[in-house]
Amino acid sequence: MMTTAYKSKDLATMYFIVATVLFGAQLLMGLIGAVQFLYPEFLFEIFDFSVARTVHINALVVWMLYAMIGSVYFLLPDETGIETVGIELGKLGFYVLTVAITVVVLVYVFIQIGPAAESTIWLINEGREYLEAPRWADIGIVVVVLIFVYNVYATAIKGERTGIVTVLMADLLALAGLYLAGMFFVDNISVDQFWWWWVIHLWVEATWEVFVGGLAAYGLIKMLGASRQVVEMWLWVEVAMLFGSGILGLGHHYFWIGTPEYWWEIGALFSALEPLPLVAMFVHVIYDWGKQAGKNGSNTINNRPAFAWFVMNAFGNFxxxxxxxFxxxxxxxxIYTHGTQFTNAHGHLAFFGAYATILIGMFYLNLQSKNGIERMRSTFNSKMAISLISFGVMGMTIALTVAGYGQVLVERAQMGATWDAFFISQQAQWFVQGMGWRLAMGIVTIVGFVYLAIDLLSISKVNHEKV
Amino acid sequence: MDPTVIIRPEIALDDFLPIFLSSSFVLLFGVFYVGIYALVKMGTIRSFYMPAAYLFWVAQTYSMYLLSSLLSNDPFTTKVLILAMFGYLVVPHLYYHLNVRSEKRYEHSVK
Structure with missing residues (x-):
């Protein structure tokens, strides 16, 4: 592996490699689950839907965390002007996390469940949707994240603290701290869910979005040469709006789970405000692009594949x-859509649009830096990757929306969300056809991923302008 | 102990599609509004198109009103949502103002 001037960037590469592998695993698990929706006997009692779904979702969360940690290690030397402090500790954290994730996945696949005893929570599965890791792994994740947060803080204190680094320092502390809300249990299921949502919602709709704002700011400076002061001014505006709407937007998860009714008003109002910062981010990227293109002509963008993914992020997030x-x-x-394929459609496009896109963009920025490329061009594989993955995810989203619409009308509105209603709606024509199209579009996405993997392995060998 | 009462808002079957469409239009028209506004201000397209931006804002506000009516919101909530639409009207002006001010302030700054 070619090394860079900073060990921090080499560590970032290690995180990005594992992230890409987990991204592939996530898509493979999604494909198995999509087939099982149409053909339930497929791998029945060999690799059940419950396992495929668990690995699909957890792999998604984990590959994004890997890519986020990698992104911070990548940009930290550029922003602070010094090598990351505690790099050996960071490497140790990387290996511990990777071994822990491997063991957890093997347990998901081969063991899955245990007796109704405390030992199961500690060793097999905590049983909480999206956060199924056993408690030992939870504690390991907290230790690794604390090492990461220490490295970021120690580096920022020793080096220069730009606006981007300052935002990331605050954001990472919140991101790490919120994970603790998912680590304890209470007997009352409503109270338990109340805290569980802190991890799920406040991660993805507050801290992760702020993180993306930070990456977008860094990317615009790196790729377009945008003015740091202007970009950071936008970043602060976005941070204020994201936290302003995102924190209490949490209320939209509290509507029907046994929490007090005042959450209806709070949730509705702040959720309605949540798209505002996304519009701001969208306008900001387009504005900077247009402005810099006006100044520098066609030579504006020095990493075309990364920039294409960043633009896709602005659209996809919105x-x-x-x-x-909304x-x-x-x-x-x-109350009608909760837990239907509507949620699924939203989940697919939001995770892809808001996070996967910009993190893939960071992969390309890393490749450019690692190989000393001044201007990175898009290849045929780059274009196929972004086109097929985006088309595939959008197609899956539309198919799931159609299936969800049928589910809302039949299962929820007409039949009153009973047990029978669920099974009848699963067999309805609109639902089954929607699932068929979802499978087809899922295959398109996977083909796009193959192009992406080939491109990430080969793009640095193409004739780019070298430094 | 009082019997449990489930308060569930009822939506007519025929209203689901207009609800999903009107809520999507709230944001789509909104993005057309801010998009055209920003492009005119940046000089990318002619100022002739500016009225179209405001027409999109009107369409957006109507979509929000329609959505609120279909959801049978109480009058207070409807008023709050329409008030939020005036917020959407002001926000692009504020963004642009911030941009122009910061551009002027940092025009020659390079980092």
């Missing part, structure tokens, strides 16, 4: 988190 989130975020509608 569409997936904004539109697909149309089922008010309590009157949410």
């Amino acid at each position: 569409l997936g988190a904004g539109i697909w989130g 149309f089922h975020t008010l309590p009157q509608v949410n």
